[in-house]
Amino acid sequence: MAKQTGIIKLKGTIGGISFYKTSDGHLAREKGGVDKSRIANDPAFQRTRENGSEFGRAGKGGKVLRNAIRILLQNAKDKRVVSRLTTDLLKVVKTDATNERGLRTIQDGNMSALEGFEFNLNGKLGSTLFAPFSTTYERASGDVSIDLAAFAPTVRIAAPSGTTHFKVVGGAAELDFENEASSFENDETAILPYNSANTAAISLTMTAPANST
Secondary structure (H helix, E strand, O other), X not given: OEEOOOOOOOOEEEOXXXXXXXXXXXXXXXXXXXXXXXXXXXXXXXXXXXXXXXXXXXXXXXHHHHHHOHHHXXXXXXXXXXXXXXXXXXXXXXXXXXXXXXXXXXXXXXXHHHXXXXXXXXXXXXXXXOOOEEEEXXXXXXXXXXXXXXXXXXXXXXXOOOOOEEOOEEEEEEEEOXXXXXXXXXXXXXXXXXXXOOOOOEEEEEEOOOOOO
């Protein structure tokens, strides 16, 4: 693709070239590609159909996950989280050793590939909160907890200039990718002063459905 420069930006199609606007600026690319019906039926495009099916599954899974934790994402300003999450979920799909290629699913893949995923590259947890924390999950009961030892906010939190208060929020979600459904529960601290005095120890507790798969 090419990037448009100059004062006048074009939108639309001229002479087989499509002009359009994205978050990366005004771009242009040549129209083309294989006929849709051929991709859907030609044996030569079997691999393309398989890839498309699994990509679509990853995209739907990303929507299920984002919808489940929407309350935690409402202040995130990351325009690429959808594409980044789809990419990582596609990696999960590809770890599915149960189903054949083209039929592989998220739920039969290895979800550990998502561990540490940043839902907001403009405010990464690892570069914002420097207080160590631990998480526990008891599958039988569904009990989830996030625990932080006492810490000094001004030392352990990288906050914007002028910050006076903060809170810590956690959430736990059960995800049903096959039926595109989820459940979610969250917990949060009170609004705490952003100063050099140590907080009390923090423990956030949530309950997911018991014995969830």
